[in-house]
Amino acid sequence: MIQEFKQVWKPYAVALLWLLGLLWPLLGIHKDGTLSFNETFTVWIYIAAGSAFCLFLYLLNQSGTLKAVSSPLAGVRQTAGKATAKVPVWIWLGLLLVFALCYPIFTGRYAQDVATNVLIYICLGLGLNIVIGLAGMLDLGYIAFYGVGAYTYALLNLNYGIGFWTSLPAAATLACIAGCIIGYPTLRMRGDYLAIVTLGFGEIVRILLNNWMELTNGPNGLLGVKAPRILIPAMENGLSFEFFYLKKLHFLYYIALALAIVTIISVRHLNFSRIGRAWESIREDETAAELMGVNTFMLKLLAYAMGALFAGLAGAFFCARMRFVSPESFTFLESAMVLSMVVLGGMGSIPGVILGAAALIVLPEVFREFETYRMLVFGMSMVIMMVFRPAGLIPAKRMGKRGEEGDG
Amino acid sequence: MAEPILELKDVQSSYGNIKALKGVSLRVFPGEIVAIIGANGAGKSTTLMAICGIVPVEKGDIRYRGESILGVTPEKLPVMGLSQVPEGRRIFPRLTVLENLELGAFYRKDRAGIQEDLERAFSWFPVLKERRRQEGGTLSGGEQQMLAIARALMSRPKVMLMDEPSLGLAPLLVQKIFDIIRDINQQEGTTILLVEQNANLALQAAERGYVLETGIVKMEDRAADLLTNPEIRKAYLGE
């Protein structure tokens, strides 16, 4: 361990000093013409201590000292893995489903709220995953489609009284169309440019929503959107039907769960279909795919449209749940969050995206007291994840099996 | 003959997922011209890239003037006297001919010496003097090759590595380039390690040759002997 330490202490010390130099002007120069070092030092000491601890752990790990602990653990994991692999996947899925269905029974409002959020973001993440993970294109303006879905339901409901269930397909369709409109000019562009252009489009949509007062009421947003409703029989004056509004939180939870399940199943099917295979070929090597006769343009457009579709569905639900919609919910930061769920969780892998969505929604709730530092930690985590584990937490395995690999 | 100025000992190296060099050993003595010939994909260019530190070396050693240069970053090599004329010339396309040449002497601080060397480069290659304010990318293939060689010379190298200087050039021009290579070796005393697919020309210009096949040295001999070797003639000299 001493050896590794020798290699690493110089850059570490330089980095700490550099940080001090960058931190001081922000904290130590004051308007009244005085200079101080106290605040800077306090913050810096915290950071130095924390990072020194992490460095210590890292060095321990590198030098193998931790193997005494980690090897038996790895062994346990392996045997546990082998044991669980014997149980077929559908039993795990079934258990998970039962858990999800029973969830509202033994949890309170707060937990259900968080869970509903997670389910929405699972839909969003999986939708974006189609674009990024399956087709290999970068979309930084994805949240625009979420907004289109939300506003579609809001406007249909407020202006024409159309209910949630009828609006769902409309929201999905409009979002799809938006996806095609945005996709059409951008699909010929190089990867980095695609990112910035989609960001630009996302911003254009947000600015439009914010400024088009006649249609969207601008920054004030649209209020009074109705919750989803179902017809139930009523027993007054003979048999008739009346509307029952699903405003209660657990109803909304179940709707979100249904949406999420539909999304998961659809994405899985798409993944293993011919279309999914074609997307994979585009992702791996677009030029080769084109030479093989794959219509890359149409398929990329399709990926965009499909991704947008799921965002539209999620958006309509979001609006129905909040019963209010405003442009503030559809900023670039939201797009960035969904993006990080997909990438940090594991691009292209469905369990990865689900884990990413769960982590990014639940963790901030767990650390509620540190809310002010939330975004700071988020930004730093993205950098750290990319540097140390760019494939994500649960990286995607090769989709589908090739003939030779099939039977191992 | 003294110590080798450049020596590779059992070098193994990978290019991406492919193991390009599986144990290459060779020696170059001061003042020599040594040729490495072999088929496409045999690992010739990778050898030069490994010497310059652009491709990492997994096993083995590379010694320059007696000291190991493994892990030395490429930008330190011209200072030590090692310069390369890479495959495809790699002229800076949007810099002028003059700027390309000046960059060859980048590490040097002696203005007078650089000026002198510029004049000498122009005397070796008069066409470069004519085109000195043109952008490098607008030059013809042959002119670019001359520029690449002149640029490498600007660092006053002790050893010059040349990767496929004949690539894409018309036969007359290729002959001229090889004449210049021989002149440089004789007049400046520069050691030259030459990688070439045109085995004929390479072996005619060189004193010794190495035959590389799928990542290892299959044969090593004096160039003249390689030229008359029936196996080599069949495989590489088009008999």
Place this chain on the structure above:
Amino acid sequence: MEYFIQQLINGITLGGLYALIALGYTMVYGVIQLINFAHGEFFAAGGYVGVIVLSYLAGNGHLETHPFLCLAASFALTMVYCAFLAMGVEKVAYKPLRLQSRLAVLLSALGMSIFLQNALMLTQGVYDKAYPSELFQGGLEFGDVTVSYLQIMMVGMTVVLLVGLNLLVFKTKIGMAMRATAQDKIMSSLVSISANRIISLTFAIGAGLAAAAGIMVGLYYGSVRYDMGFLPGIKAFAAAVLGGIGNITGAMLGGLIIGMIEIFGAGYISGQYKDVFAFIILISVLYFKPTGIMGENIDDTRV
């Protein structure tokens, strides 16, 4: 007519600022093919450190007694600060990812951008931070057209910086090394140019220019906020692409054009949608002529 000239003057002022920020994007993209999302944050940090230094000097009276010296000192210190900030960011978030996919480094840049924005917010507060306003009052008037002293200073400063950069890049040895590294990194190292040093230098210069723009924006609008880097950042990137990514002259030209279009668009078409014009130009340029007005200048040897 007067209105037109006024808008022209405003457009040149704004265009100069976009040019300064665009240069950072274009130079960094030229050397390492990265869209530095965090570049907007260097601009914001410049605005902040500028106001911090100026307020400090105002607070202990030096600003009143030696205004120009203080202003010059603020610019210098802020630009140096942002240069060091940029070099630090590069070493931490981009250098380790040199061999990774484009997506990974883009996300790292995104993360860094969010981190820096929030660092500014946490250390300096959520609210706008006001610049001392005593510095530049009044201006020259020609009928209905006003050119404020501040605008004159800004345009002058911008011109000085742009000319300086041009001299550096096209007439010095280190500038030649920068251009060479942008065109062919491997060959540059074979002629003993240290790619790492050039990359650090590129980041430093780009951030320094953005910092100057940040101070000027702070002086012009009277205040800075922690998220002021986002929109100008994207617009400046649009300017860089418009001019041809990697191309320094292109970035300057692109910045000017974007600034003009924004001002004239806001004046003659719609003030509300002024931010949209830059995006529309970006999308159009990338669709019709992705190499930009003056052509790209990047490493053609990379696939």
